[in-house]
Amino acid sequence: MLENVEEPDPVVRVRGLRMRYGSTDVLRGLDFDVRAGEVVTLLGPNGAGKSTTIEILEGFRERSAGEVRVLGVDPARGDERWRSEIGMVLQSWRDHGKWKVRELLAHLGAHYARFSEPGRRRPIDTDELLATVGLADRRDQRIASLSGGQRRRLDVAIGIVGRPRLLFLDEPTAGFDPEARRDFHDLVHRLADDEATTILLTTHDLAEAERLADRILILAAGRIVADGSADQLARRVAGRSEIRWTRGGERFVHSTDDSVAFLRELLGAPGEEIHELEVRRASLEDTYMAMVHQHEDGPLPGRTRVEGVPA
Ligand SMILES: Nc1ncnc2c1ncn2[C@@H]1O[C@H](COP(=O)(O)OP(=O)(O)OP(=O)(O)O)[C@@H](O)[C@H]1O
Ligand SMILES: [Mg+2]
Numbered sequence: 001m002l003e004n005v006e007e008p009d010p011v012v013r014v015r016g017l018r019m020r021y022g023s024t025d026v027l028r029g030l031d032f033d034v035r036a037g038e039v040v041t042l043l044g045p046n047g048a049g050k051s052t053t054i055e056i057l058e059g060f061r062e063r064s065a066g067e068v069r070v071l072g073v074d075p076a077r078g079d080e081r082w083r084s085e086i087g088m089v090l091q092s093w094r095d096h097g098k099w100k101v102r103e104l105l106a107h108l109g110a111h112y113a114r115f116s117e118p119g120r121r122r123p124i125d126t127d128e129l130l131a132t133v134g135l136a137d138r139r140d141q142r143i144a145s146l147s148g149g150q151r152r153r154l155d156v157a158i159g160i161v162g163r164p165r166l167l168f169l170d171e172p173t174a175g176f177d178p179e180a181r182r183d184f185h186d187l188v189h190r191l192a193d194d195e196a197t198t199i200l201l202t203t204h205d206l207a208e209a210e211r212l213a214d215r216i217l218i219l220a221a222g223r224i225v226a227d228g229s230a231d232q233l234a235r236r237v238a239g240r241s242e243i244r245w246t247r248g249g250e251r252f253v254h255s256t257d258d259s260v261a262f263l264r265e266l267l268g269a270p271g272e273e274i275h276e277l278e279v280r281r282a283s284l285e286d287t288y289m290a291m292v293h294q295h296e297d298g299p300l301p302g303r304t305r306v307e308g309v310p311a
Pocket of ligand 1: 052
């Protein structure tokens with residue numbers, strides 16, 4: 001018999017969130033959820049309000065209006081235990097320049113020890129963590145002398161040292177070299193799969209968003225203008241596809257709204273044989289650009305909800 005199964009409460013629940021700096025409305029009524037175990041990417045142009053949103057969720061910034069629940073608690077009233085469940089990597093780096101890498105991690109980690117539970121050892125062992133973020137050989141170096149990317153790796157280590165249930169990452173991979181980036185992607189997958197960590201991150205790297213996110217939110221003109229998986233978002237944008245082919249040694253490119261009809265015609269037409277046929281559907285970048293321009297340039301329409309994504 002079917003029971004009335006209730007969805008568990010989302011880990012993050014935001015309704016009508018507004019933020020005004022002086023006389024400027026940055027957030028004009030945000031609505032979104034992040035469910036347990038999800039990896040969600042928040043995209044949006046510079047100044048859209050991504051860091052503002054994340055800082056409100058972390059309890060660092062007081063909102064102007066709206067309802068916010070993070071792990072069931074209003075972040076403006078989170079206590080120490082609540083705080084211990086949240087890991088964060090801020091966009092701008094707080095200075096601990098005189099500390100040595102290992103010293104700082106051990107110091108910050110010690111704070112979580114009293115929240116340790118059977119089966120959930122907290123903090124993560126310092127040396128294990130140093131190896132995870134690729135800083136083992138820097139353990140006794142002063143933080144002030146780390147390179148930009150190394151400092152960012154340390155930020156990530158600080159974010160996860162307490163084995164948080166919920167992790168906020170504000171542009172975590174800014175300054176990462178390609179290998180550090182790939183290691184970081186593996187780490188996010190591992191945290192999500194093995195530790196069931198719920199993750200909300202921002203990035204300007206759309207390939208990264210696509211690789212990491214179960215769901216993508218696009219913030220533009222003060223609202224969430226799109227919410228769905230990368231595939232769902234790509235399907236939303238009036239689907240212009242790009243078709244490329246070679247015929248008689250010459251390369252051709254054609255852009256069309258109806259790739260099937262165009263291909264039928266192309267392949268059915270007499271002439272030399274066609275080689276290297278390629279059909280490329282709208283990418284996440286195309287979708288992102290279309291969404292942002294549609295909402296930032298025009299009047300403010302309501303949010304575009306992607307079909308098949310529950311509220
Ligand atoms: N304390 C503040 N006082 C006044 N304006 C602020 C303050 N903090 C942020 N802003 C403004 O609010 C807007 C949103 O800033 P926010 O840092 O949230 O953007 P963002 O989406 O994180 O951008 P980026 O991609 O550049 O990191 C910006 O126009 C910024 O100048
Ligand atoms: Mg920001």
